[in-house]
Amino acid sequence: MTSPLRYLLQALNFAVFMAIIGYFSANPAVRNLEEGLAQVTLAIGHAGQPVRPCRERTAEELAALPPNMRQPMDCPRERSPVIVRLIMDGKPILDMTVNPPGAFKDQGIDIYRSIPIPAGKHHFVAKLKDSVREKDFNYVGEKVVDLAPADLLFIDFHAQMGGFLFK
Amino acid sequence: MRGINDLKPTSNPIKRAYLYLEEWFNLSFGEKWNPLYHLGPLTFFFFWIALVTGLYLFIFFDTTVSGAHASLEVIINEQFYIGRIMRGLHRYASDAAVATIFLHIFREFSQDRYRGIRWYSWFTGIPNLWLVGLLGITGYWMVWDELALFIAIGSSKLMDALPIFSDSMARNFMPGNLGGRFSTLLAFLHLLGLPMFLIFMLWFHVRRLSKVEISAPKGLAIGALLALTVLSLVVPALSHAPANLSKVPTVLHPDWFYLNIYPLAKDWPAGQVWLLVGGITVLMMFMPWLPKKKTGAVAVVDLNHCNGCGQCADDCPFDAITVQARTDGAKWKNEVVVAPQLCAACGICTGSCPSSNPFRKTSDDGLLKTGIDMPGLPLDQFKRQTDEALAKLEGDIKIMAFGCDNSYDVETLSAPNVAAIRFFCIGMMPASLVEYALKNGADGVFISGCRHGDCYYRFGNHWMDMRIHGERKPALRARVDRSRIRIFGAADTDGKKLKKEFQAFCDSLASQPPPTGAPHTTAQAEEARHD
Numbered sequence: 275m276t277s278p279l280r281y282l283l284q285a286l287n288f289a290v291f292m293a294i295i296g297y298f299s300a301n302p303a304v305r306n307l308e309e310g311l312a313q314v315t316l317a318i319g320h321a322g323q324p325v326r327p328c329r330e331r332t333a334e335e336l337a338a339l340p341p342n343m344r345q346p347m348d349c350p351r352e353r354s355p356v357i358v359r360l361i362m363d364g365k366p367i368l369d370m371t372v373n374p375p376g377a378f379k380d381q382g383i384d385i386y387r388s389i390p391i392p393a394g395k396h397h398f399v400a401k402l403k404d405s406v407r408e409k410d411f412n413y414v415g416e417k418v419v420d421l422a423p424a425d426l427l428f429i430d431f432h433a434q435m436g437g438f439l440f441k
Numbered sequence: 442m443r444g445i446n447d448l449k450p451t452s453n454p455i456k457r458a459y460l461y462l463e464e465w466f467n468l469s470f471g472e473k474w475n476p477l478y479h480l481g482p483l484t485f486f487f488f489w490i491a492l493v494t495g496l497y498l499f500i501f502f503d504t505t506v507s508g509a510h511a512s513l514e515v516i517i518n519e520q521f522y523i524g525r526i527m528r529g530l531h532r533y534a535s536d537a538a539v540a541t542i543f544l545h546i547f548r549e550f551s552q553d554r555y556r557g558i559r560w561y562s563w564f565t566g567i568p569n570l571w572l573v574g575l576l577g578i579t580g581y582w583m584v585w586d587e588l589a590l591f592i593a594i595g596s597s598k599l600m601d602a603l604p605i606f607s608d609s610m611a612r613n614f615m616p617g618n619l620g621g622r623f624s625t626l627l628a629f630l631h632l633l634g635l636p637m638f639l640i641f642m643l644w645f646h647v648r649r650l651s652k653v654e655i656s657a658p659k660g661l662a663i664g665a666l667l668a669l670t671v672l673s674l675v676v677p678a679l680s681h682a683p684a685n686l687s688k689v690p691t692v693l694h695p696d697w698f699y700l701n702i703y704p705l706a707k708d709w710p711a712g713q714v715w716l717l718v719g720g721i722t723v724l725m726m727f728m729p730w731l732p733k734k735k736t737g738a739v740a741v742v743d744l745n746h747c748n749g750c751g752q753c754a755d756d757c758p759f760d761a762i763t764v765q766a767r768t769d770g771a772k773w774k775n776e777v778v779v780a781p782q783l784c785a786a787c788g789i790c791t792g793s794c795p796s797s798n799p800f801r802k803t804s805d806d807g808l809l810k811t812g813i814d815m816p817g818l819p820l821d822q823f824k825r826q827t828d829e830a831l832a833k834l835e836g837d838i839k840i841m842a843f844g845c846d847n848s849y850d851v852e853t854l855s856a857p858n859v860a861a862i863r864f865f866c867i868g869m870m871p872a873s874l875v876e877y878a879l880k881n882g883a884d885g886v887f888i889s890g891c892r893h894g895d896c897y898y899r900f901g902n903h904w905m906d907m908r909i910h911g912e913r914k915p916a917l918r919a920r921v922d923r924s925r926i927r928i929f930g931a932a933d934t935d936g937k938k939l940k941k942e943f944q945a946f947c948d949s950l951a952s953q954p955p956p957t958g959a960p961h962t963t964a965q966a967e968e969a970r971h972d
């Protein structure tokens with residue numbers, strides 16, 4: 275084949291290659307959030323309370339234990355499931371019960387949930403129950419927020435800081 | 442003629458698809474520049490571009506979370522076109538590397554070059570896939586734009602699903618936090634850790650191959666660089682809006698070469714994404730054994746016929762042969778040894794051995810011996826087959842055809858006046874066998890094998906070609922009439938072309954006076970031996 279034709283073919287091949295690179299380096303686009311929506315993200319890292327209350331060990335009991343295991347409190351390993359409910363304008367938008375992971379059901383739970391919601395003013399109530407011994411939700415937080423499209427309402431949870439934190 | 446054909450690959454559609462693509466590139470670039478023949482070096486070349494442009498960007502780049510995005514805007518907008526070209530090249534060369542890596546995988550897979558002893562190259566290729574992927578991900582993350590935030594949250598979800606860290610990573614990316622906890626780690630990984638590790642793993646990847654081509658042909662490299670530069674100017678590589686942790690990115694333009702799992706991670710539970718990615722990785726890792734490739738018996742050295750010249754060690758494409766000090770007390774200084782676990786049983790070494798000469802006298806046991814032989818098809822056997830085939834030929838123009846197991850089957854050329862013999866690789870054919878055939882009744886010798894520029898065993902057809910043209914030892918003697926020899930490599934899909942070429946060869950032989958070849962004498966044999 276003559277070389278001018280060959281160079282032309284090479285240019286054509288490079289053009290196709292570059293078109294593929296150029297296109298897929300940024301396309302097709304991905305919609306992460308529909309137009310007009312905002313998002314609420316709930317992030318909870320928390321360990322449920324023991325299924326039974328802790329009990330103080332008697333002096334005899336402590337003496338019977340090896341010295342390195344003489345803990346004054348006797349707590350069960352198993353933790354309670356954590357129940358979380360998020361209510362927006364009176365309607366639940368999230369309702370979940372998370373069992374503690376681990377072979378002995380003794381570990382903390384992690385929740386990270388994002389929920390798209392219509393933009394606008396909303397009344398949020400977040401509730402959490404972390405003990406089988408409680409009758410009702412023992413952590414409750416609420417807030418009214420006005421969210422523009424693409425705004426993020428981040429609901430964090432810290433038991434030591436009193437529970438829910440709206441950011 | 443050999444009768445065993447269990448090694449012959451069948452023509453599957455994936456293989457054919459690859460061969461047609463290769464043919465198209467041969468047409469456009471020629472064999473020398475065919476990008477499919479240089480995918481490894483091309484990938485290296487793209488890495489080089491990324492490295493050089495990366496160093497440029499790094500001079501101006503602010504690796505902190507608060508400064509990253511703005512510093513890139515400066516590079517893009519305030520450096521005439523240089524910054525734009527540099528960033529474009531950095532991004533697009535990295536993308537091109539992924540494309541060539543996938544073509545590389547497609548090639549090795551479709552041509553069945555991933556099993557047998559090649560399990561090693563295949564297996565050690567896979568970590569590179571991860572490293573390159575992580576390099577791209579960390580690169581986009583450093584920009585700290587909306588896309589980076591999307592990556593950060595997606596990555597966090599994926600990491601949180603693994604039982605490694607007790608703290609949730611996703612919670613780092615909440616309003617009020619800078620999200621900067623990872624920026625130092627990211628910069629370290631992207632700028633130093635991953636590239637170093639990648640270089641190390643690539644060294645491993647090609648360790649069991651000899652004469653590895655590291656640099657792409659100049660013409661191809663220049664073409665690619667030019668094309669990437671044009672692309673950088675036509676489609677500038679831009680950032681998304683700066684990351685804002687109080688906002689949700691709405692529409693994203695991910696780089697699908699690197700960020701393909703993130704759109705998936707958005708909609709799928711993290712566990713399923715891991716299952717998919719991990720599943721593909723594990724499947725790929727086991728592919729060389731699904732099913733295992735039957736490799737023939739490995740090469741065997743016969744020290745009685747080896748003078749330790751080391752030509753086979755030099756020709757072996759898989760570094761399976763080494764030269765060492767003589768162990769049998771013979772007068773020669775060296776001998777060669779075969780590492781069986783590295784031997785692909787291609788037989789190229791038999792073709793390299795100066796002792797593989799059909800003109801030589803047989804040993805006392807009546808067998809023709811050589812210094813390094815293939816138990817699956819020893820020299821003595823294919824010399825006898827050649828004798829028998831030549832004896833049976835009838836017609837005006839008698840042709841001996843030699844081919845290999847991995848290309849278009851030369852046995853389809855068989856006719857009363859045409860006999861064909863297939864080797865494991867055409868590089869296994871001693872050049873002297875061509876002269877032998879011409880001296881013993883053949884009017885012409887037609888040599889096929891894999892397409893020129895490509896060989897199932899990397900160098901077999903190349904070495905053969907050089908030996909026939911007197912450019913590599915053991916070479917065909919200069920006095921042999923080259924017009925009676927035709928070399929034409931043909932893949933499974935090249936049947937028509939091969940037959941056309943064969944016909945042209947027949948026609949050219951018909952127009953020549955008959956050869957003067959007479960049955961060989963012992964003196965000739967001696968001469969041939971010392972050639």
Ligand code: HEM
Pocket residue numbers: 480481482484485542545546549554555559562563564566567569570573643646647650652653654655725899
């Ligand atoms: C990350 C980038 C990669 C680079 C730069 C690269 C580069 C190379 C190079 C330079 C060779 C030697 C080619 C030759 O000289 O004949 C090679 C061989 C090979 N590569 Fe890769 N490779 C990469 C990734 C991969 C991956 C991901 C796989 C498959 C999973 C793979 C599979 C193979 C195989 C099977 C061979 C052996 C080919 C033969 O024996 O003829 N490579 N690679």
